[in-house]
Amino acid sequence: MITTKSQRKCAVCGDSPAKVHYGVLACFGCKGFFRRAVKDGRNKYVCRFEKNCEVNKFERNACRYCRFRKCLLVGMNPDFVRPDREEAREKLRSQKSLLAKKKSIGRSLSNKVDADGDWTLQLPSNSRKLLCDLNALENDVMSLAVGGYEAIADFSLKSLIADRTLARKSTARNTTPVKLEHNPSLLSIQRIVNVTDFIDGLIGVIEKESSRKTTVEDKCSLISSVFLPLNILDQAARSISKDSTFYTEEFTRSLENFQIDSRTISEFASLCERFKRLSPSPMEYSIVRALTIATPDRGTLSNGFSAHLSAMHDSLQELLFRVIKLSRAKSSASAANIMANLISQVYEAKAISSAVLPTLRRSFPRDAIKPLPYHKILTDIVNPEVFDLLVTMSNRRITNPPELTSTFSLSNTTTDLIAYSNAPTTDSINSIGCNHQFTIPNQPVRPQTLGFSAKLPLTMTKSIEDMLRPPGMNEDSTILNRPLSGDWADGVRLTPMFNRDVVAQFFPELSENPVI
Structure with a gap:
């Protein structure tokens, strides 16, 4: 069914007509409101009631706080809001002045003798810049820390990313960072917000080099892919602190609450050791987190974002090697050994998260009837929605294998895309189906090796040679490979079209009676 313009309603207030603005269908009123809200800052709106006002086309101007919150909930992207021309000029002017100051400071530092023993000055310019960015x-991330998370209780992961992007762009930052206690839990909203801020900031560093905006879908996929390994790695890194026993025991208890098997818990204990x-060092671990x-x-x-991540991965590996070599290693071999041991911890954390993930997905289904607070965010992380048909088919085949029957239905179906149908067989289906005696394979996948030779036998190709042989040609295996002789136009091997008279008209020297 083709959707007409009159049926396109705004995702925020329900008004029509609506077009795609900032990533969602929105009317022109909500488009302008969202642009002004992003430009002016989000902190000036206050709800007079319980932050649960109804937003529709009749009462959308009653509460700007709830209207802006609804814009974020439906998925409007603040990154798509372009700055004004005057603001862009002012920003470019300030960036140029800051770059000139950095160049002058760099020249003065390069001319001075390293009397203080600052080994970071020995790093190349690109590595030193990346280290300063980290x-x-x-x-x-510490300045973005907040004390309460009640406002994002009903948010999805996309809405959370939009909210944290606005918090990063906001000029009103915490001059004194909020001191938050470390939460030793496998899934906590505090850790999710912290990791989201760190990933969003690292993507900003990548965008400076590539001048390419990252989509919200790529950000969601990245967060859902690395949150568990990064959280497990952070909890293992807490084992170095003074209160390591307390944090390790609390995180182990959190794993037991999700009914994680004892083998995975022992692997986490080995990771801590x-x-x-x-x-x-804190500098080395910051690079390991990145x-x-x-x-x-x-x-x-996406392919473009994956390529930028690969380039960042190579730069971080080079930076980690240089930092280890200059700070605590005496030779390249010992630095490479330490770096390999640190990087191996990343893959150990990924292996533990892969063992934990199936249990978490059963705890956070996407079709929950009455979701709890923060349930949408947690579900989007541990059980993300997949739109790739190949990934969906693979997951269906692995997790829920259908019952295989020996009857193939000839009826057309549009709702099920699984290779083998598990629909119950009826008499009407059996009447039009075809029963066979072939063994149905256990897995609906193509075998890697064939049980027979892929080449056709000669007995099958001989009939093809017979069909291609002109009438009257003798059966000789080498006749097609012989060079042409002078009497090639004679004999009965030629087709009626190419007879001797026709050849004599074009090649008189080859005929006994040439045509004059």
Whole structure:
């Protein structure tokens, strides 16, 4: 059914007509409101009631706080709002002045003797810039920390990303960072917000180099792919602190609450012990965290974003090697050994998260009737919605294998795309079906090796040679490979079209009676 313009309603207020603005169907009124809200800042709106006002086309102007919240809930992307020309000029002017100051400082530092022993000055310019960006990102995430999360209780992961993007763009930051206690839990909204801020900031570093905006879908896929490994890695890194026993026991208890098997819990304990032996510095661990984000499962990411992540992964590996070599290693071999041990912890955390993920997906189904607070965010992380048909078919085949029958139905179906149907057989179906005696394979996949030779036998190709042989030609296996002789126009091997008279008209020297 073709959707007409009159049927396109705004996802925020329900008014029509609506067009795609900032990623969703929205009317012109909500489009302008969202643009003004993003430009002016989100912190000036306050709800006079319980932050649950109804937003429709008649009362959409009653509460700007709830209207802006509804814009984020339906998935409007603040990154798509373009700045004004004057603001863009002012921003470009300030960036140029800041770049000139950095260049002058860099020249003065390069001319001075390294009297203070700052080994970071020995790094190449690109590695030093990346290290400064990571340090600034850590401080930026701390300044974005908030104390309460009640406003995002009904948010999805896309809405949370939009909210945190606005918080990053907002000029009103926390001058004194909020001191939050570390939450030793496998799934906590505090950890999700913290990881979202860190990933969004790292994507901003990538966008500076590539000048390409990242879609919300790529951000969601990246967060759902790396949140569990990064959280497990962070909990293991807490084993170096003074209160390591408390945090390790609390996180182990959190795993037991989700009914994780004892083998996975023992693997996490081994990961904590290896972290204690390695004892990475805060600078080294910041690079390891960024490496964890740069090594996701790339199956659901776009090709362009995946290529930028690969480039960032290579830059981070080079930076980690240089930092280890300059800070605590005496040779390249020992630095490479330490770096390999640190990177191996990333893959150990990914292996533990892969073992935990099936249990979490059963705890957070997508078709929950009455979702709890933060349930949408948690579901989007551990059980994301997949629109790839190949991935969906693979998951169906692995998780819920259908019952195979030996009757194939000839009726057309449009609702089920599984290779083998498990519909109950009836008499009407059996009457038009075809029963066979062939063995049905256990897995509906193509075998890797064939049980017979792929070449056709000569007995089958001989009939083809007979059909291609002109009438009257003798059966000689080498006749087609012989060179032409002078009497090739004679004999009965030629077709009636190519007879001797026709050849004599074009080649008189080959005929006994040439045509004059």
